[in-house]
Amino acid sequence: MVLNFAHRGSLTEAPENTLPAFQKAIDHGTQAIELDIQLTKDQQLVVCHDHNLSRFNSRSKKPIKEMTLKEIKAIDLSSKFNTDFPQTTLVTLSEVLALCPNHIKINIEIKNIPVIYEGIEEKLIECLSAHNRFHNIIISSFDHLALKKVQDMVPSMPIGMLFYYRILQPWKYAKQSGLVVTSIHPNQVYTDRLFVEQCKSFGYQVFPYTVNKIERYEELVEYGVDGVFSNNPAIFMKS
Ligand code: G3P
Ligand code: CA
Secondary structure (H helix, E strand, O other), X not given: OOOOEEEOOOOOOXXXXXXXXXXXXXXXXXXXXXEEEEEOOOOOEEEOOOOEOOOOOOOOOOEHHHOOHHHHHOOOOOHHHOOOOOOOOOEEHHHHHHHOOOOOEEEEEEOOOOOOOOOHHHHHHHHHHHOOOOOOEEEEEOOHHHHHHHHHHOOOOOEEEEEOOOOOOHHHHHHHOOOOOOEXXXXXXXXXXHHHHHHHHOOOEEXXXXXXXXXXXXXXXXXXXXXXXXXXXXXXXOO
């Protein structure tokens, strides 16, 4: 049994991390989605991967943290998909929680580093409380201090520890971190059979990112991963 996450929604079919992208993934029957959160200047939780919107709108160079939600909502992200999704904008985490049925697991990645959003962990827990949505949530981050803050506030919250670099024995690091880690989220490029076996022997689930080729996906499943993050509907539909 694997659980595959639609990475930033279905980003090949609609602007990433937007409601149309999440709706597409839901329509495909995905059992899980992944998204990234940041804080605006007026302390609103928005769903966005990059620290500014220049990749989507070349005129928008201002960092997310220096813009209000109102300013952000005025920016059209649809350029790549303009015929299908006119006037698509960033959304708040609250809007995604309202869209997403409870049976769908949501991996919420706190997008700290290089920007550190002080207080984002409290805002996140406030938002989940407002939606009464602690079920089927996993919080991940490359910023392990952010994970600690979340776990200190909600000890039962599943925590996914993200790793970008190929560090030595991340399973031991996770164990010694003092955090109760549910899953390890490694870059897929270095995830091999031994890596998966070691994580499993330490009691961790393994969810590599970002796996878009079917052959690589099947190899990782054969190694024993618990699922992957994928941009490819043919993969995330399998969950
Ligand atoms: O959470 C998995 C993956 O999304 C982490 O990398 O850069 O795509 O946010 P990135
Ligand atoms: Ca992410």
